[in-house]
Amino acid sequence: MICCGLILLWLTLIPALFRRSALFTTMLCLASVCLAFGFGRVLFSSAPQICHLQLATLPLAIQFEVDALAAFFGCLFALGFPLGMLYGHFYLKAHPGEGAGSHLFWLGIMMISMFLVLLLRHILLFLLAWELMSLASFFAILFDRNNRQTRSNALYYFVMMHLGAAVLLCGFALLYLNTGSFSFRNLVFAGLAKWLLIIGFAFKAGFFPFYSWLPKAHPVAPSHLSGLMSGLMIKTGIFGIILVLFRSEWQAIELYILLAVSLITAFNGVIHALTETNLKRCLAYSSIENIGLIGVGLCFWQLGILFANPLMSALGLAGALLHTLFHSTFKPLLFYLSGNILLATHSLEIDSLGGLHKNLNYTSKLFLLGSLSISALPMFSGFISEFSILGAILLGFNSHSLASTLCSVVTGGVFAFVSALVLIAFTKLYSIVFSGEARSEAASKAKEHPLGLLLSPAILALLSLVLGLFGKLGLAFVSPLCITLGISQSQLVGLGGLLRGISLILVLLLLVSVILFLLKSRLVKHSRHSTWACGYFKGSPKLQYTGMAYINPLAYFLKPLLHSPKLHQEVQGYFPRELNYREELFDYLDKGLIASLCRWLGKFYGLFSGIQNGKTNSYITYLLLALLALLFWVLGVPR
Numbered sequence: 057m058i059c060c061g062l063i064l065l066w067l068t069l070i071p072a073l074f075r076r077s078a079l080f081t082t083m084l085c086l087a088s089v090c091l092a093f094g095f096g097r098v099l100f101s102s103a104p105q106i107c108h109l110q111l112a113t114l115p116l117a118i119q120f121e122v123d124a125l126a127a128f129f130g131c132l133f134a135l136g137f138p139l140g141m142l143y144g145h146f147y148l149k150a151h152p153g154e155g156a157g158s159h160l161f162w163l164g165i166m167m168i169s170m171f172l173v174l175l176l177r178h179i180l181l182f183l184l185a186w187e188l189m190s191l192a193s194f195f196a197i198l199f200d201r202n203n204r205q206t207r208s209n210a211l212y213y214f215v216m217m218h219l220g221a222a223v224l225l226c227g228f229a230l231l232y233l234n235t236g237s238f239s240f241r242n243l244v245f246a247g248l249a250k251w252l253l254i255i256g257f258a259f260k261a262g263f264f265p266f267y268s269w270l271p272k273a274h275p276v277a278p279s280h281l282s283g284l285m286s287g288l289m290i291k292t293g294i295f296g297i298i299l300v301l302f303r304s305e306w307q308a309i310e311l312y313i314l315l316a317v318s319l320i321t322a323f324n325g326v327i328h329a330l331t332e333t334n335l336k337r338c339l340a341y342s343s344i345e346n347i348g349l350i351g352v353g354l355c356f357w358q359l360g361i362l363f364a365n366p367l368m369s370a371l372g373l374a375g376a377l378l379h380t381l382f383h384s385t386f387k388p389l390l391f392y393l394s395g396n397i398l399l400a401t402h403s404l405e406i407d408s409l410g411g412l413h414k415n416l417n418y419t420s421k422l423f424l425l426g427s428l429s430i431s432a433l434p435m436f437s438g439f440i441s442e443f444s445i446l447g448a449i450l451l452g453f454n455s456h457s458l459a460s461t462l463c464s465v466v467t468g469g470v471f472a473f474v475s476a477l478v479l480i481a482f483t484k485l486y487s488i489v490f491s492g493e494a495r496s497e498a499a500s501k502a503k504e505h506p507l508g509l510l511l512s513p514a515i516l517a518l519l520s521l522v523l524g525l526f527g528k529l530g531l532a533f534v535s536p537l538c539i540t541l542g543i544s545q546s547q548l549v550g551l552g553g554l555l556r557g558i559s560l561i562l563v564l565l566l567l568v569s570v571i572l573f574l575l576k577s578r579l580v581k582h583s584r585h586s587t588w589a590c591g592y593f594k595g596s597p598k599l600q601y602t603g604m605a606y607i608n609p610l611a612y613f614l615k616p617l618l619h620s621p622k623l624h625q626e627v628q629g630y631f632p633r634e635l636n637y638r639e640e641l642f643d644y645l646d647k648g649l650i651a652s653l654c655r656w657l658g659k660f661y662g663l664f665s666g667i668q669n670g671k672t673n674s675y676i677t678y679l680l681l682a683l684l685a686l687l688f689w690v691l692g693v694p695r
Contacts, residue, residue, distance in 0.1 A: 057094030058105075058122060058175075061087045061134070065168050072160035080160050081145045084167075085138040091171070095130035098122045099536050119177050121241055124540035125302075126174040128377070129295045131533075132384050133174075136288045137167055139512040143392045144280030146508030150399050151278070159199045163281065166192035166289070173292050177241040179228045186224065189292065190217035193285060197277045206276040216269040220259025227252030245304045253300045254314075261293025263351060264321040267344045268646045271328070274340040275404065279395025282336060283388030286343045294350060294380055302541055306358050312463060315355040319470045322348025326474050327614050328643055330481040333603050335394050335404040338485060339387070342430060345478065346383050349445060350376045352467065356448040361542070363460060368451040370538065370547035375444030377534040382437035382523060386429035389516035393423045396509055397489070400502035406485065407602050411494035415502040420490045422513045427482040429520040432475060435562050437520045440527035440555065446471060477610075484606045493597045525562050527555035617644075 064087035071079035098105055104123040122130070141163075148156055169192055172185035194217070197210040230249040231240060245253060259266040270290075274282045325344030332338040353376030360369025396419045397412065398404055413420040425436070432438035449471060452464025494500035523530045535548050667678075 057090045057097070058130075061090030061094060062168070062171060064090060065164070065171070069161055069164045072164050073157060075157040075160065077145045077148055077156070077160060080164070081138075081141045084141050084164075088134045088138045092131055092134035095122065095127040095134060099124055099127035099131060118181060119239060119241065120175045121177045122175060124537045125295065125298060128534070128537045129291055130171065130174050132291060132381065133167070133170055133288055136284065136384055136388065139515060140280050140284040140288075140388060140392075143283070143395070143509065143512035144278070146506065146511075147278060147280050147392075147395050147399070150505070150509065156199075159196055159278070162192045162195040163284075166196055166284075170289060170292060174295065177239055179232060179238045179240055182240075183221070183225060183228065186292075187221055189289070190214065190221065193217075193281075193289065196281055197273055199278045199281070200276070203276065209272040209276045213269045213273040216259060216266070220256050220266065222256075223252055223259070224256030227256055243303065245300050250300055250304045254297060257293045257296030257300070258317075259293070261290050261297060262321075262344050262347045263293075264317055264324055264344075264348075265645055265649070267321065267325070267347075268643065268650055270340040270344060271332075271337045271643065271646075274391070275334055275336040279336075279391055279398065282339075282394075283391035286340065286391060287384045287388035290343065290347065291380060291384065294347070297351075298354065298541075301354060301358055306362065308359070308362060308457075308459065311355055311358050311362065312459075315352065315359075315463065315467065318348045318351030318355060319467060320348070321345070321351060322474045323470060324348075324617075324645070326477045326481060327617060330477055330484070330607055330610070331604070331614075333406055335397065335406055335409075335485070335489065336391070338406075338481070339390050339394060342390075342478070342481070343383075343387060345474065346379065346387070346430070349442065349471075349474075350379050350383070352376075352471065353379060353441075353445040353448065356445070356452070357541075359452070359460065359463075360448065363457065365451060366544060366547055367550075368448045370543045370551065371444050371448035371451065373538055373541060373543055374531065374534060374548070374551060375441050375446075375448060377537060378444060378527075378530050379438070379441035381530055381533060382429070382441050382520070385516050385519045385523070386426050386437060389426040389513050389520065390423065390430065392509075392513045392516075393419050393426065396505050396513075397502075399505060399509070401496070401498045403496070403498060406488045408496045409489045409494075409499045410492045410496075410597060410600065411490070411499060412502055413490040415500075416490075416504050418504055418510050419513075422510070422517045423490065424486060425517040425520060426513075427486050429524065431479045431482050433479075434524075435521070435566060436524035437530070439524055440530060440558075442475065443558075444551070480607065480610065484603060488601070488603050488606065492600045495597045495600070525566065526559050528552050528559065531555055 064083060068080050068083040068087065071077075071083065104121060144163075148159075166189055169185045169189035173182065173189060176182045176185055191214075194210055194214040197213065198206060200206045227249050228240070230247070230252065231243065231245065232238060234247075234249065235243060237243075255266075262270050270286070274286065277285065322345045325341045325346075325348060329338050329341035329345060332341055353372045356372030357369050357376065358372075360366060360372055394404065396416065397409070400416055400419075401409060401412075403409065429436040429438045432442040446468070449464050449468045452460055452467070454461075494502075531548065531552055535552075538548060539545060667674075
């Protein structure tokens with residue numbers, strides 16, 4: 057079935073070339089059904105499948121392996137791609153562009169390469185699929201190719217992906233030198249090679265300090281592509297990290313380093329999501345925060361193994377995999393809805409929106425469900441995964457090792473603080489965008505979209521709610537992979553019993569809430585009045601909180617961690633006619649470290665700018681010097 061699905065996926069490129077979006081989406085759905093069935097059978101049977109393909113014209117044996125790890129991520133991709141492209145079909149109809157044909161083609165290549173990354177176990181072919189994934193996503197981002205900002209940010213993404221690929225190449229090269237084989241199936245990674253591989257995969261996943269491409273690529277990419285990249289493509293980095301963690305031996309200090317990086321990733325992502333004024337950049341930083349939480353769970357999985365604490369290990373791994381699953385639902389949901397907002401208002405700046413709950417009623421409700429899920433509130437999916445990860449952290453408090461106990465205490469504090477900041481960030485985002493009065497004419501005239509643009513978000517919102525109410529469903533999906541990665545069945549049974557009890561409480565809470573709401577709607581009379589305007593004669597959108605004003609009391613304490621240049625006009629005279637103030641927040645990693653590095657590289661390369669002077673005599677001289685150097689190298693220097 058997997059082979060049939062891959063063949064159908066290749067065939068989708070034909071309608072893509074002819075801009076047949078509907079046929080492309082239909083064939084993709086058929087291919088995904090085959091792939092989901094094939095990967096699901098491997099995942100729940102725990103019987104890996106291996107396929108060898110010998111090319112007659114080349115001395116190269118292609119080896120495909122479908123183990124539980126590949127099957128888990130393959131199921132995520134097979135379920136996520138049709139929903140993403142179903143939304144993408146209607147999004148492209150509402151937002152046509154010159155690059156629609158090439159966009160669909162490269163989107164298909166990106167999907168194919170992502171599946172190949174999961175299946176290939178040959179170093180050269182794996183790197184080829186990895187490079188193809190980066191190349192295809194780069195061209196897919198260039199949907200709006202006439203926009204200079206789109207080209208600039210896409211190129212930035214492309215360079216970052218190649219830096220990560222270069223690190224991966226070095227890691228696999230060391231692996232080949234140590235083993236003499238191009239196959240890395242069942243190999244144990246060790247030494248410098250495992251660290252190079254971790255770093256290379258961290259570029260794609262978006263860990264600190266390699267995440268700077270996310271807030272650049274997502275705002276300029278079409279919304280369906282942003283959802284697919286954030287919800288699914290960065291999971292190929294998580295796939296690689298889990299592969300390296302499972303096949304390596306780790307010391308405590310190494311895991312503490314990885315844990316510190318994960319915490320910094322989560323914290324840095326959430327504080328920038330909190331202060332960001334662009335909707336899609338805010339969601340991109342939120343993805344960074346979620347990747348950090350997944351990293352925390354994976355670190356406690358390995359710490360549990362190291363300190364012989366099987367329950368900590370089980371909760372950490374189950375929480376990380378559950379969060380990987382849930383993030384693949386609520387994050388595409390929010391990105392797709394940001395596309396609806398963009399189509400309706402032609403803006404993603406939250407301070408120019410407002411009041412959209414009146415005109416975009418369904419989008420507003422679905423965005424609220426997504427915000428509740430990503431904020432990890434009870435009855436929604438994010439609560440289940442973060443509850444499991446927090447349980448693993450709390451188990452470290454009883455450790456006999458002082459270092460482990462201190463590590464758990466610090467992690468628990470940062471984890472709780474990050475979770476609180478996420479709730480504040482999405483409270484701000486929803487209230488500024490959807491509540492109050494419209495802050496611009498475009499926002500006041502926004503209209504709800506056709507059913508097609510709401511279908512995929514509605515399905516994802518329903519999944520987030522169902523998986524939050526019945527957490528054991530998510531656990532049943534990740535349990536086969538947990539068992540394959542060394543977690544005992546008894547630990548998972550205990551966690552399942554706990555989640556069943558939580559589900560019972562949440563369902564009762566939901567029923568009580570529904571009954572109280574119905575009683576309130578029947579017994580309480582509603583009256584509407586104009587908004588209190590703080591003593592002003594008439595209310596105005598200018599009197600509403602801006603995004604920065606909303607979080608200003610908290611941002612005051614975070615200022616040392618935020619790069620915020622201020623531009624303001626000095627007051628002139630007693631009755632100034634004009635006063636301007638603007639404050640911009642930048643990621644210090646991008647505007648500080650990376651910008652400084654680029655400037656130094658520019659100065660270094662500038663030292664050699666005179667070499668290319670346009671003079672033929674100079675080029676002939678370079679050629680003669682090169683020939684002399686080759687001559688001395690071949691014949692040797694005379695003594």
